[in-house]
Amino acid sequence: MKAEYECIGCIIKHTQSLIEKADKTNKISSEKKFEDYKKVISDLIKNLEYGKRPIELSVSQYDSIYELYGKQDFFINEKTNANQIFLEMYDDLFYFIMNSENPLKTAAKLSAISNIIDYGVKNSFGELEFEIETMAKKRKFAIDDFKSFNEKLKTAKKILFIHDNAGEIVLDKLFIKTIKKFYPDIIIYSAVRSAPIINDATLKDTDEINLKELSIPIESGSVYPGTIFEKTNETFKNIFEKSDIIISKGQGNFEGLNKTCEKIYFILTAKCSVVSQELNVKVGEFVFKRDVVI
Structure with a gap:
């Protein structure tokens, strides 16, 4: 999908939040923050160039932040906390999934729901779990292409699962566990970012949630939010080509991979007007969509 003019404002707003995050660890002066x-x-x-994908526009933003402050993991505490919060409800949610009318679809829906959970939320008295x-x-x-997905299963x-954020990766794990429950012989690879970037999941997060008990964690080669296929490593490309199904989680991965391969099934929540218009859904709606290559 192509970036629209609204994407520029979103990137600029995000720049401010990144500098504020850097300020908490580096104590930057007002003049330096300005410059x-x-x-x-x-x-x-x-x-900026019309025709690029949204995540391609943001590459220079992250390169500049790295240049100014180094490759720090500014969200390390938030990611670990989010992983722990979701792990606390992991067993209960799996019970909920397996006792639902359609466990596989319920697990997919939980993966989509996790895409909108606020990082500051707590599971006080089980309220988040209930929600x-x-x-x-x-x-x-x-958009519901789950019937097609179910047939492909x-x-x-082989399945390649391209993850998005820490925290929600725990609910992705629930989806993987449910798939393995019904199809134990399927080999599943879990792709994460190759370096810390905002709240995206890395191998550190896969270790924290013990994802390797169900799938094979790999680095995608991407050091930016989302997945730009041309910027992935050879291991990722090889697994991508040989997989029968590719599950792409989150909006950033959708922005980079939309209309590239009909083996892809996108799970996401439409979080902005540009993506919602691309999908022809409302902001906040859940999507399970098979890719269409035009």
């Missing part, structure tokens, strides 16, 4: 912000925006403007289960019962996929031998 740093100006530099990031200046570099961004030089990279997730309630949404799973009441909400439907605005019957003959699949």
Whole structure:
């Protein structure tokens, strides 16, 4: 999908939040923050070109942030906390899945729901767990290609799951566990980012949630949010080509991989007007969509 003019404002707003995050660990002076912000925006403007994908536009933003502050994991505490919160409800949610009318579809829906959970949320008195289960019962996929996915599972031998954020990767694990429950012989690979970038999952997160008990974690080669196929490593490309099904989680991965391969099934929540218009759904709706290559 192509970036629209609204994407520029989103990237600029995100730049401010990244500098504020850097300020908490680096104690940056007001003048330096001003000059740093100006530099990031200046570099961004030089990279702007209509026809690029949204995540391609943001590459210069992250390169500039790395140049200014080094490759720090600014969200390390938030990611670990999110992983632990979801792990606390892991067993209960798996019980909920297996006792639902359609466990595989329920697990897919929980994966989509996790895409909208706020990082600051707590599971006080089980309220978050109750909210997730309630949404799973009441909400439907605005685009629902699950029947096609279910048919593909019957003959699949290899699946590549491209993950998005920490925290929600625990609910992705639940989806993987449910797939393995019904199709134990399927080999599943779990692709994560190759370096810390905002709240995206890395191998550290796969270790924290013990993902290797169900799938084979790999680095995608991507050091930016989302997945740009051309910027992935050879291991990822090889597994991508040989997989029978590819599950792409989250909006960033959708932005990079949309209309590239009909083996892909996108699971996401439409979080902005640009993506919702691309999908022809409302902002906030859940999507389970098979890719269409035009």
